[in-house]
Amino acid sequence: MGIWSFWRRALAIAGLSIAVACSGNTSPTPQPTPVQPPVPPATPSSASLLWPLAGSQGRDWVINNYVDLDPSSGIRDYTGASGSGAKTIDGHLGVDIDVPNFRWMDGGLSIIRAAAGGVVTTVHDTEPDRNTSCTSPNANLVLVRHADGLTAIYGHLKKGSAAVSVGQQVSAGDVLGVVGSSGCSTAPHLHFELRDAANTVVDPFRNGLWAEPPAYNIPLTLMDLVIASGDMTLLRIEDPDPNVTSIARGSVLGVGVSMAGGGAGDVIRLLIADPTGATFSDNPLTFTTGYRHSFWLWNKQLPPVPGAWTVSVFVNGLLVQRETVIAL
Numbered sequence: 001m002g003i004w005s006f007w008r009r010a011l012a013i014a015g016l017s018i019a020v021a022c023s024g025n026t027s028p029t030p031q032p033t034p035v036q037p038p039v040p041p042a043t044p045s046s047a048s049l050l051w052p053l054a055g056s057q058g059r060d061w062v063i064n065n066y067v068d069l070d071p072s073s074g075i076r077d078y079t080g081a082s083g084s085g086a087k088t089i090d091g092h093l094g095v096d097i098d099v100p101n102f103r104w105m106d107g108g109l110s111i112i113r114a115a116a117g118g119v120v121t122t123v124h125d126t127e128p129d130r131n132t133s134c135t136s137p138n139a140n141l142v143l144v145r146h147a148d149g150l151t152a153i154y155g156h157l158k159k160g161s162a163a164v165s166v167g168q169q170v171s172a173g174d175v176l177g178v179v180g181s182s183g184c185s186t187a188p189h190l191h192f193e194l195r196d197a198a199n200t201v202v203d204p205f206r207n208g209l210w211a212e213p214p215a216y217n218i219p220l221t222l223m224d225l226v227i228a229s230g231d232m233t234l235l236r237i238e239d240p241d242p243n244v245t246s247i248a249r250g251s252v253l254g255v256g257v258s259m260a261g262g263g264a265g266d267v268i269r270l271l272i273a274d275p276t277g278a279t280f281s282d283n284p285l286t287f288t289t290g291y292r293h294s295f296w297l298w299n300k301q302l303p304p305v306p307g308a309w310t311v312s313v314f315v316n317g318l319l320v321q322r323e324t325v326i327a328l
Helices: 102-106 234-238
Strands: 005-007 019-022 027-029 062-065 095-098 111-113 118-124 141-146 151-155 175-178 189-195 221-229 252-260 267-273 279-286 293-301 307-315 318-327
Touching: 141 175, 221 234, 221 307, 221 318, 234 252, 234 293, 252 267, 252 307, 267 293, 279 293
Parallel strands: none
Antiparallel strands: 005 027, 019 293, 062 095, 095 189, 111 175, 118 141, 141 151, 151 189, 221 252, 252 293, 267 279, 267 307, 307 318
8 A cells, every 4th residue: 555645634713813723634545546435334353452642632632533434425423423513524534633733743752552463564754744734645654454354554654753664563552653744734643544454444433443442522621831932823833842931021922722622611711920920811712612622822912021920721710731931
């Protein structure tokens, strides 16, 4: 099986002008034989798959898209949810698992593990891995064929991160590589896809293949907090520099968050306190709909007051992170 071409990413912008939220991601289609997404047969399998990403759901990773089980132009995920209520995009053939941002890739935190034992049949990891738009059809990937005839596809890897070679026997849990954003991808994520010996898509959720299946709906959780000098943008949240600890007095303080999950009624609150401890800015943001992975940003012009400014993020009333920035 060769390198891939990819479907578009569905990107939704929601909330106020200070907020950007994404509800989709790229989805790959193996070549050279494109296949329409069929309803996978609910056949038994000897597989009991381990989750392919290290870390915890809602903090280190979040599922953005499931397999689309509607062979028409509609969409339907394994729960039966369809239309706007489905957590997938049209024609999606695998499971997209987002990581918070490029910090996780750069730090080698988003480790890809073999979901089951098998033989490595394909390795490709020479493509650029920091894509934020669909500029290239070629992605880094590893394919592993299991003993039961299923082949697992791991796509969008970090360049040069493949830890296995073709013909190598791997066991469940062995490290395969690191999540990246290679190919037609707008943010770092793993595309995990299963195919049977007939090259038919198999949905691991519908077929009950996970040893410990992750939750479908998860609570609103902070994945990463980004603090910068100057205006915050979506790109600066997705590909952040190290958080600033000092800024020039009177400059713009940019704050961004990468969030997992959440639904209507959930609240993110950004509170900025001045050096005296008094509230300078209090910005609650209430969700009116659900999200899988969302990005939100605020830009605040600070007065020319030196000292320690405090940035606090609350989720549904609970403090989840607090940082200090010194105005010089």
